[in-house]
Amino acid sequence: MRIKCFGIAKEIINQNTLSIEDDTILSVQDLRRYLENQYPRFSQYKSFMIAVNQTFALDTDQISSDDEIAIIPPVSGG
């Protein structure tokens, strides 16, 4: 599973794309839990969103390695 990282997420993970080999990640919620365990700084930011196939996802949405997944930190355009 490859995860695109932007903004502060890119700095926390220290790369543009995070590769995860973990068969237990089946939902957005699983991914959040994984990120918070591996990178404790994520738990400081409550408003991180996850996008699946370029659409904001719900925690209950299922994900697989075929999906385009991205971590969306709090946005600040404009």
Next chain:
Amino acid sequence: MNQDFDIKIIDKALSIDNAYDFVLDSTCGGITLFVGTVRNHNKGETVTHLDFESYRPMAIKELTKIAASCQTQFETKKIAIYHREGLVSIKEKAVIIAVSTIHRKQAFLACEFIIDQLKLNVPIWKKEYLMDGSHWVNARP
């Protein structure tokens, strides 16, 4: 691709003329233009420049949804939304929004709606450079 929308994320200077020319329409009596510029201070600190990053394909999709919602809510005719990416200096244009409508009121409403929604939901991030460091805006714990 909706022919009534011109939505771009660009790493070069944004053109007000291009936005205006795109929305200009013979059926419309009003055009609003919003230009977001880079200011030299924020929360009491001196800002030297900004660096914008976007998740470009998703940002374009989200901006297209916002524009489509304006067509329904405000009966807009044409909409241009241009956003900068990369390093942007003080006084430069970070974003341009242009809207044309038959009557002026809807053009004002739609323009404000678009910039408000852009700031809430569109995956674009700004890194603010200060005299003594830098940080991603809205991402301080």
